[in-house]
Amino acid sequence: MRLLAVIRCVGQYQKLSTDVARAVQHCGCSGGHETSPLQLCPGFLPVRRTLSFICNQGERVSSTVAKPRPKHLNLMQIRLPIPGIISIMHRISGALLFLLLPLLLWLFQASLESPATFAEFRAVVTHPLMKLVLLGLLWGYLHHLFAGLRHLFLDLDIGTELEMARLTSIIVLAAGIVLTLVAGVALW
Numbered sequence: 734m735r736l737l738a739v740i741r742c743v744g745q746y747q748k749l750s751t752d753v754a755r756a757v758q759h760c761g762c763s764g765g766h767e768t769s770p771l772q773l774c775p776g777f778l779p780v781r782r783t784l785s786f787i788c789n790q791g792e793r794v795s796s797t798v799a800k801p802r803p804k805h806l807n808l809m810q811i812r813l814p815i816p817g818i819i820s821i822m823h824r825i826s827g828a829l830l831f832l833l834l835p836l837l838l839w840l841f842q843a844s845l846e847s848p849a850t851f852a853e854f855r856a857v858v859t860h861p862l863m864k865l866v867l868l869g870l871l872w873g874y875l876h877h878l879f880a881g882l883r884h885l886f887l888d889l890d891i892g893t894e895l896e897m898a899r900l901t902s903i904i905v906l907a908a909g910i911v912l913t914l915v916a917g918v919a920l921w
Contacts, residue, residue, distance in 0.1 A: 823880035
């Protein structure tokens, strides 16, 4: 008597063997089953582990083992690693640059209309509060630039190891801040 086990997920061998034993116990057959063949589907990360068995009487036995999931997940309590924070900041800076680009183009176009509008534009831009806004935009641009380059290297499988990903994230953050400070000193 043979038991055909089809495993439709990927898991550790020890966990699979206990699930197989549990499902065989639920089978109403007389026992003495062999599990062959064990077929694994590569590249699939299961949320549920489902084992299906067809015993020699043609009965179908299933065993489902569910992974415990957190309930009411509070996103503000999750501690992201630095690469995750840099990735989120990359997206936010890209969205802000996209939304502010029409305004910047309009201001640039208005400054080129005549010498009088250029003088007005220059008077507004030299205000300290406006300089801070421009520094924030510059930081967003520099951060988006360096994080985008980092993502391009990650797409080429360069720097995907954990320590290298952390190091490049810190470099992206530091480069954006340092170059923004250099520009800030030049503006003031």
